[in-house]
Amino acid sequence: MNQHYLMHTKEKPHSCDVCGKTFSRKSSLNLHYLTRTKEKPHSCEVCGKAFSQKNSMNLHYLTHTKEKPHSCEVCGKAFSLKNSLNLHHLIHTKEKPHSCDICGKAFSQKNNLNLHYLTHTKEKPHSCEVCGKAFSRKSSLNLHYLIHTKEKPHSCDVCGKAFSQRNNLNLHYLTHTKEKSHSCEVCGKAFSRKSSLNLHYLIHTKEKPHSCELCGKVFSLQKSLNLHYLVHTKEKPHSCEVCGKAFSIQKSLNLHYLIHTKEKPHSCEVCGKAFSRKDNLNVHYRKHRKEKPHSCEVCGKTFSLKKILNRHYLTHTKEKPYSCEVCGKAFSQKNNLNSHYLTHTKEKPHSCEVCGKAFSQKNNLNSHYLTHTKEKPHSCDVCGKAFSRKDNLNVHYRKHRKEKPQRVGHW
Numbered sequence: 543m544n545q546h547y548l549m550h551t552k553e554k555p556h557s558c559d560v561c562g563k564t565f566s567r568k569s570s571l572n573l574h575y576l577t578r579t580k581e582k583p584h585s586c587e588v589c590g591k592a593f594s595q596k597n598s599m600n601l602h603y604l605t606h607t608k609e610k611p612h613s614c615e616v617c618g619k620a621f622s623l624k625n626s627l628n629l630h631h632l633i634h635t636k637e638k639p640h641s642c643d644i645c646g647k648a649f650s651q652k653n654n655l656n657l658h659y660l661t662h663t664k665e666k667p668h669s670c671e672v673c674g675k676a677f678s679r680k681s682s683l684n685l686h687y688l689i690h691t692k693e694k695p696h697s698c699d700v701c702g703k704a705f706s707q708r709n710n711l712n713l714h715y716l717t718h719t720k721e722k723s724h725s726c727e728v729c730g731k732a733f734s735r736k737s738s739l740n741l742h743y744l745i746h747t748k749e750k751p752h753s754c755e756l757c758g759k760v761f762s763l764q765k766s767l768n769l770h771y772l773v774h775t776k777e778k779p780h781s782c783e784v785c786g787k788a789f790s791i792q793k794s795l796n797l798h799y800l801i802h803t804k805e806k807p808h809s810c811e812v813c814g815k816a817f818s819r820k821d822n823l824n825v826h827y828r829k830h831r832k833e834k835p836h837s838c839e840v841c842g843k844t845f846s847l848k849k850i851l852n853r854h855y856l857t858h859t860k861e862k863p864y865s866c867e868v869c870g871k872a873f874s875q876k877n878n879l880n881s882h883y884l885t886h887t888k889e890k891p892h893s894c895e896v897c898g899k900a901f902s903q904k905n906n907l908n909s910h911y912l913t914h915t916k917e918k919p920h921s922c923d924v925c926g927k928a929f930s931r932k933d934n935l936n937v938h939y940r941k942h943r944k945e946k947p948q949r950v951g952h953w
Contacts, residue, residue, distance in 0.1 A: 558574055586599060588603070614634075616631075632650040640652050642662075657679055688707075698715065700715070700718045701718070728746045729746070741762070744762040754771065754774075772791070778790045780795040810823060810826055836851040864878070894910055896914045912930040925942070
């Protein structure tokens, strides 16, 4: 009873000789000393994990027995610990009794509030012993260590794919169940992840809260801004192990590897043509559907791709932003400039497999192949005469229009 009175009087007569922290109970002081000495006298008989307190070990045993004796009266969810159930009840009651003194943000759990304070103080007390990167939370540091150890302890029961974090595995399971429980209230589009829905809403609100400190360009996503900064720093930390080419993002490197492996995992269901990238397949489908969703505001001409429309606008503005460093000749498209450089270097990287003749441009090689196959895919609508090259057909049309023919240029 004497111990109980101390709860009311708030007395803490037992103090630590090392740090001065005080306790109301002698047993609590003894347990505190274990945190100083790092002693863990209680070990699990199943896995050998050690604990400083007996009750912590008893709770740990529940992870082996899978017992969850505490269940929620509202939704029936079960928990191994009573305090976990108490915290869970806050989901139903919506209570957030712990609020931040600085910004007023409220939390259901005190430890989440403590972690939130670190966002104001910018403290990152937990640092990686391998690379030195610092974190505000110990759990974040533990997850970070998996990058160095390459451990992926959580594997999918369906396909066997492994993950370093449990929550990533849970999200992965949705790819098998096809569940999309989070739907947009504006357009109805559904998502498997709440975070994906939140990002989707930015499309409707047009918000771009993340801006570049160097050029002012704004982005809807922080990760997009982070990638954008690489444009300024010129960093390309991801390099190909085959040819050494470097990329600013890992995704670009992964796509680049398909050039070496020749993999084309995405094939068209209509004609069977295969592509290395899913987005290229999606663009290809437009040819079958005859879709041209991008139209020119000047002349009304439509295009299947936005980038083709942007190139088309240069025909109206007469802009030629790409100029040759050797002779100064300007071009509206970067690939035309690259082809032009070959006239200075005299390179002819495209050679015919039949006769060995070399060409500076791939399209000239393709036209040359027709001299071997005798194909004439371009025919006149007026008289039916066929030609192997489109430019020769255009010259032929002038004869029907009574125009003076001009000499056709050769390679």
